[in-house]
Amino acid sequence: MKKILLLLLAISIVGCKNSEKKEAKKAAVKLYVLDGGSILVKKLEAFSQDTTYTGQTKQLSDAYYVISHPKGNLMWDAGLPEQLVVAEPFNEPSGVFAVQRADSLVNQLKTIGFKIEDFTYFAMSHSHFDHTGHANYMKDATWLVQENEYNSVAGDSLKTKNPALTALTKVQKLNGDHDVFGDGTVVIKSMPGHTVGHQVLYLDLGLEKPILLTGDLYHFEENRTSKGVPSFNYDVKQTLESMDKFEAFAKEKNAEVIIQHSTLDFERLKKLLKK
Numbered sequence: 001m002k003k004i005l006l007l008l009l010a011i012s013i014v015g016c017k018n019s020e021k022k023e024a025k026k027a028a029v030k031l032y033v034l035d036g037g038s039i040l041v042k043k044l045e046a047f048s049q050d051t052t053y054t055g056q057t058k059q060l061s062d063a064y065y066v067i068s069h070p071k072g073n074l075m076w077d078a079g080l081p082e083q084l085v086v087a088e089p090f091n092e093p094s095g096v097f098a099v100q101r102a103d104s105l106v107n108q109l110k111t112i113g114f115k116i117e118d119f120t121y122f123a124m125s126h127s128h129f130d131h132t133g134h135a136n137y138m139k140d141a142t143w144l145v146q147e148n149e150y151n152s153v154a155g156d157s158l159k160t161k162n163p164a165l166t167a168l169t170k171v172q173k174l175n176g177d178h179d180v181f182g183d184g185t186v187v188i189k190s191m192p193g194h195t196v197g198h199q200v201l202y203l204d205l206g207l208e209k210p211i212l213l214t215g216d217l218y219h220f221e222e223n224r225t226s227k228g229v230p231s232f233n234y235d236v237k238q239t240l241e242s243m244d245k246f247e248a249f250a251k252e253k254n255a256e257v258i259i260q261h262s263t264l265d266f267e268r269l270k271k272l273l274k275k
């Protein structure tokens with residue numbers, strides 16, 4: 001009887017080790033998607049160079065992401081500021097957006113077992129207010145930013161332009177694509193146009209397809225199919241060139257494209273990551 005029990009114990013230990021091994025391989029790079037706020041676009045025409053969307057409104061999400069890698073953790077984008085954790089959406093002065101954030105960074109990280117101090121790297125697709133929200137908390141992480149984007153927001157004007165960024169003192173300036181952990185699993189791709197140093201993120205999580213986070217290259221599905229360029233973009237021609245480059249890369253990698261402001265893709269990605 002004792003022998004049988006020992007045998008069963010041995011089998012269960014071996015079984016456990018095997019599944020742990022499998023799990024470890026699968027879990028090498030992990031992605032978590034978090035809710036950085038909601039954006040109601042009250043004047044959708046702002047997202048076109050013409051009158052395509054005049055009279056329309058649209059609900060956008062504002063996701064940010066945590067990527068855990070054996071060599072460290074990266075946070076991608078930073079949602080809306082925590083001052084917008086309020087009961088009613090805030091109507092900003094231009095009249096285009098109503099914005100609101102559901103919860104603080106600390107509370108949201110807690111839901112996935114992370115703390116603010118856990119991050120080696122911090123990067124944003126670009127430095128607009130809906131992506132820099134809680135950036136001030138990321139002061140211990142190294143900020144990975146395109147040099148021209150940094151120059152466009154840095155210097156004396158930084159405090160007035162975007163106070164959330166003044167806390168970021170550890171800076172690694174990039175000039176083009178950047179393989180964050182050096183193994184091809186997490187790669188920042190330079191895709192300028194929306195801003196001078198806009199970038200997107202390629203992630204190979206070992207899933208069926210790699211994932212491509214668009215930043216604000218596109219804001220919603222129709223934007224992608226019609227190659228619509230928002231009225232507030234830095235450079236229209238450069239945006240269109242980046243869109244072509246992005247589509248060619250997505251095709252080459254057979255990637256799952258996730259539009260960061262799309263409410264549909266926010267839910268779709270959560271489902272993909274649960275599989």
Ligand SMILES: [Zn+2]
Nearest residue numbers: 128130131216
């Ligand atoms: Zn945005």
